[in-house]
Amino acid sequence: MERIYISEIKENQKVLLKGWVHDIRELGKTKFFLLRDISGIVQCVLKEGVVKEKNKEEIKLEDVVSLKGTVKKANLTNKELTIKNLEVEVSDITILNKSEEIPIQINDKGAKTDLSRRLDFRYLDVRKPKISSIFKIQSTIINSFREFFYNKGFIEIQTPAIIATSTEGGTELFEVNYFGKKAYLAQSPQLYKQLMAISLEKVFSTGAVWRAEKHDTSRHINEIRQLDIEVAFSNDLDVMKYLESVVKFIMKRVIEKNKKELEILNIKLDIPKVKYLRYKEAITLLKKNNFKIEEGEDFSPEAERKLCEMFPNTIIFTYEWPIDLKPFYIWPKDKNKNVSAGFDALFNGLEISSGGQRIHIPEILEKQIKNKGLDPKNFKWYIDAFKYGAPEHSGWSIGLERFTQSILNLENIREATLFPRDSKRLTP
Numbered sequence: 001m002e003r004i005y006i007s008e009i010k011e012n013q014k015v016l017l018k019g020w021v022h023d024i025r026e027l028g029k030t031k032f033f034l035l036r037d038i039s040g041i042v043q044c045v046l047k048e049g050v051v052k053e054k055n056k057e058e059i060k061l062e063d064v065v066s067l068k069g070t071v072k073k074a075n076l077t078n079k080e081l082t083i084k085n086l087e088v089e090v091s092d093i094t095i096l097n098k099s100e101e102i103p104i105q106i107n108d109k110g111a112k113t114d115l116s117r118r119l120d121f122r123y124l125d126v127r128k129p130k131i132s133s134i135f136k137i138q139s140t141i142i143n144s145f146r147e148f149f150y151n152k153g154f155i156e157i158q159t160p161a162i163i164a165t166s167t168e169g170g171t172e173l174f175e176v177n178y179f180g181k182k183a184y185l186a187q188s189p190q191l192y193k194q195l196m197a198i199s200l201e202k203v204f205s206t207g208a209v210w211r212a213e214k215h216d217t218s219r220h221i222n223e224i225r226q227l228d229i230e231v232a233f234s235n236d237l238d239v240m241k242y243l244e245s246v247v248k249f250i251m252k253r254v255i256e257k258n259k260k261e262l263e264i265l266n267i268k269l270d271i272p273k274v275k276y277l278r279y280k281e282a283i284t285l286l287k288k289n290n291f292k293i294e295e296g297e298d299f300s301p302e303a304e305r306k307l308c309e310m311f312p313n314t315i316i317f318t319y320e321w322p323i324d325l326k327p328f329y330i331w332p333k334d335k336n337k338n339v340s341a342g343f344d345a346l347f348n349g350l351e352i353s354s355g356g357q358r359i360h361i362p363e364i365l366e367k368q369i370k371n372k373g374l375d376p377k378n379f380k381w382y383i384d385a386f387k388y389g390a391p392e393h394s395g396w397s398i399g400l401e402r403f404t405q406s407i408l409n410l411e412n413i414r415e416a417t418l419f420p421r422d423s424k425r426l427t428p
Contacts (some may be wrong), residue, residue, distance in 0.1 A: 001068065007039035009086060013071045017042070017088065018096070020127065021063045023107045033059060034107075035067070035088070040260075041129065043076060043087040044069065062099035062106065062127070068092040115412060122419055122428060133261035134416060137254055138404045142206060144253040145227045145398075148246045154202040154229065159189035161208065165378045172212035174222075185210035188397065189228050190329065191382050194358055197230035198390040204229045206400075214423050218412040219301065219350060219402065223421035227403075230395035236331075236341040236357045239394040240317050243345055243353055244274050247315055247398075251407065267408055272347065273314045282307060282318045298325050305349040319343035319356075328372040331357040331392075332364070341394070350406045355396025362386045 001016040009015055019037035026032070029048040034041050044067065046059075059065065067090050074087035104113040104121045106128050118125040126132050146156070163186045166173055173184040189205050196203045205228045212222065231239055248271050255262070255269050262269060277285065286293050291306050293299075299307075299318070307316055319342070323332050326342035333341045342356035359365040362383050366376045369383075376383060404416035414420040419428060 003066075005039040006035065006037050006042045006083060009042065009071045009083060009088070011071055011073055011086060014068070015071060015088065016066070016068050018066045019064070021059055021061055021065060021099075023109065024059065024061065031059075035065070036127070036129075038132070040083060042083045043074060045087055045089050046093070047089070058095060058098075059093075060099060062102055062124075063095050064097040064099070066094045066096055115414060119414060119420060119425065120428070126418070129264050133258075133264045134404065134408060134410070135418065136261050137258045137408065138400065138416065140254050140257050141250050141404060142225075142227065142400060144250040145204075145206070145246060147253075148249045149202075149204045149229060152202070152242075154204045155196075155200050157193065157196050157200075157203045157205050159186070159192040159205055159207065161186050163187075163191075165382075166374070174210050174212045187211055189226065190327075190397075193228055193230040193395060194329070194393060195382070195385050197232045197393045197395065198360070198385065201232040202229075203231075210421075216423060217301075218414075219405070221401065221413055221417060221420050221422045224402070224417075225400040227398040227400055228395065230358075230393060232391045232393045234357075234394045235392065236319060236333075236343055236355070236394050239355060239357075239396055240276070240319065240343060240345075243355070243396055243398075244315060244317075247345075247347070247352075248272065254407070265408060269407065270313055273311070274317070275311045275314050276317045276319065277307075279318055279321045285310065296322055296324070299344070299351075304346050304351055308346055308349045314347070315352075316346040317343055318346070321356075326356065328368045328374065329358050329365070331359050332368070333357075343396075345396075347403075348406045348409065350402055352403045352406050353396050353398045355394065357392065357394040360386050360390040360392050 003016045003018050006017060017035060019035045022034040022036040022041055024033045031046040033044050035044050069088040069090040071086050072089055074085055076084055104118055104124055106124060126135065162176065162178060162183050164183055173187065176183050176185060186209055188209050189207065193203055193205060207226065208223055209226050210223050229242060251269055251271050280295065283293060283295050286303060286306060289306065289310065291303060293303055320333065320339045321342045322338050323340040324338065326340045331341040333339045340356065344351050345353040359368060365383055365386065369376045369379055401413050401416045405413045410416055
């Protein structure tokens with residue numbers, strides 16, 4: 001008999017199931033337990049005399065078992081059960097591997113385990129249906145991103161993780177010893193995706209980046225995954241439209257493919273609306289709503305939340321930011337008015353993306369690098385690339401973990417990160 005998954009079982013079917021013991025209870029001389037595999041959970045019934053007494057008594061939480069049985073109708077109300085009205089009458093059970101006492105809570109019984117300890121045992125934490133649901137949805141997010149841009153004729157590229165110069169100017173870098181030379185972990189694929197866009201026109205990438213700021217907040221970690229695009233012959237407004245479209249596409253795919261996971265998380269998703277605001281318009285709007293902020297200031301987390309409260313379930317684009325507040329590679333749209341072609345995108349209280357039109361003229365790029373207090377000599381390879389017929393180009397980046405946090409309304413970005421790396425955590 002071949003093993004099948006719990007989600008595939010049908011009434012009166014004889015089955016071979018394998019998985020983990022999720023919960024156990026006894027009623028008289030009958031033992032009930034919940035069996036869990038990656039597809040769901042089902043109640044199993046061990047009646048007296050049917051199964052060897054030795055195995056009946058030995059079963060403990062998180063033991064790995066293999067069982068044979070017959071699927072029967074049942075009247076079940078446990079919301080966590082994937083198979084609501086079916087149970088398995090067990091005819092034979094084998095313990096494949098025993099579990100020691102579990103150091104964190106996995107089922108819904110007992111005291112809740114705090115996040116830090118859960119992360120210490122993340123490989124156990126993801127066994128909990130609510131946690132595995134987050135990462136099943138995240139898998140849909142990244143695959144939908146790829147699907148969308150493959151269908152738009154984009155080329156996927158892989159950019160270096162080790163770089164020689166800073167990408168983001170003042171942002172701190174993780175230094176590495178590269179055969180006796182000073183090098184850094186990449187903060188962004190930014191410079192390299194530009195170099196590909198000026199030849200391949202439409203590119204995207206997915207990968208890890210590292211930022212050495214000593215943040216200790218619910219929205220920052222030091223290693224993140226980014227979803228990036230870069231497009232030639234386009235301006236900031238053009239690529240904002242791409243961002244609007246792909247976010248809607250991703251949300252649609254999650255709603256279609258992750259119904260069960262959204263139910264487990266008690267999340268109702270709707271396709272978001274969109275609002276475009278110039279930076280100055282956003283400042284004016286915040287002031288009108290009694291929020292203390294002045295023109296020329298960056299948005300604080302509180303300002304971002306306030307804007308999102310004004311426009312619920314809306315992707316809010318704030319664009320034409322001051323040149324001073326954007327990286328050196330952002331196009332200066334109007335120097336006299338200190339207006340750049342940079343933008344941010346907010347959703348559900350969080351910044352999920354930033355981007356803009358890039359500088360494609362070497363002389364302007366060199367001036368901007370100097371204006372940011374950086375040495376153009378360190379960027380010679382990058383500046384030189386635009387001397388050979390570089391078209392205007394624009395792009396953006398979505399933080400995968402931040403985006404997951406945003407759409408699932410998670411309190412901490414670490415909930416959306418399998419193995420978070422921050423100033424206090426390097427293991428597991």
